[in-house]
Amino acid sequence: MEIAGEQLRLARLAHGYSLEALGEKVGASRQYLHxxxxxxxxxxxxxxxxxxxxxxxxxxxxxxxxxxxxRPEQCHFRGHITRPASVTSQVLARGTMLDKLVAELEKYVDLPDVSFPDISASDNEGIEIAAEKARMHWGLGLDGPIVSMMRVVENAGAVVSYFGDLSERVDAFSMDRRRPILVRSSLKESLCRQRFDFAHEVGHLIMHRGVQTGDRETENQAHRFAGAFLFPRAAFLREFPRGKYIDWIALARLKLRWKVSMRAMVKRAYDLRILSAAQYRTANIHFAKTGQTKHEKYDDDSRLPVEQPELLPMTLESVNGIVHGGVVSVGHEIGLTKNTVELVSGFQLPNPPLPNDPKVVRLPRNR
Incomplete structure (x- = not known):
């Protein structure tokens, strides 16, 4: 029986195996696997x-x-531009398999309609306007903080998951497919960074449809969008504390209210010309000297709990309760075992109900 070589490569990359590593496990040479x-x-x-x-x-x-x-233009990474090609390949492979799994799950359950506006923007003013239009499109208004970024993207039809063993070089990843997929590394458990990562990916999905990203220009555009989306310009100009010196106490209060990191607010203040270049430089020196470049004060505050995905776990639970054999059976339909479904979904599968459970029914697929 012939195999499709690209399928073998896809499965290998999803597990993060090199040709040598896989060869050792199955007793074959690297050359033969190639x-x-x-x-x-x-x-x-x-x-x-x-x-x-x-x-x-x-x-x-x-x-x-x-x-x-x-395709490359459908994938967006939030993280180091210099990440290894092996990391990129692994994330793309898992994302591809997750995309296939979600499409199969949709045959059994209805997910929210996809509602990501398509707004092209490249200059700073256009990006500010794009962020405001996106907030209005989703009924978020322009005067107050977003309660939950997770619910914003999930209500807009995106599926959110975590790849817990992602490299430190990848913060987040999104795929602009029929149903957008957002994946984040669970290694970075800070609400403010999580929200910024999601807003950054939303920026790509809204502004860069059909555009291959990953260069500094498109990354900076997504950064600008994230700041504008989380803390709209008019509200920021009204609430950011002015003065010769930065009021860190006032900034901490804004962080707790808007759920935006102090470092992101400092950058936004510089972008909006509230802070001079000298003030911006001094602020970044302060972050470095106080050890807050990666982990800020109040990141662990109980008022800033990390947001958890709801749509995909609820979908898995629903399918597990209504389909004979549960999610394992659905995964098998697309050729994935239980362990691989857990790998690409980022969630441990619940055990399916017993076969004689009256709640288990065999449902026709929704075509």
Missing amino acids: LLETDARTPARDLRLALCDVLGVTEDFLTTPIRSTV
């Missing part, structure tokens, strides 16, 4: 089964090419 991935060889059945076992996929997964591939 030939399999380039469709130059067909594996014997014992090797094919070993690959399925190690990679957590079915034989059907390896033999059936994925129907819809993810």
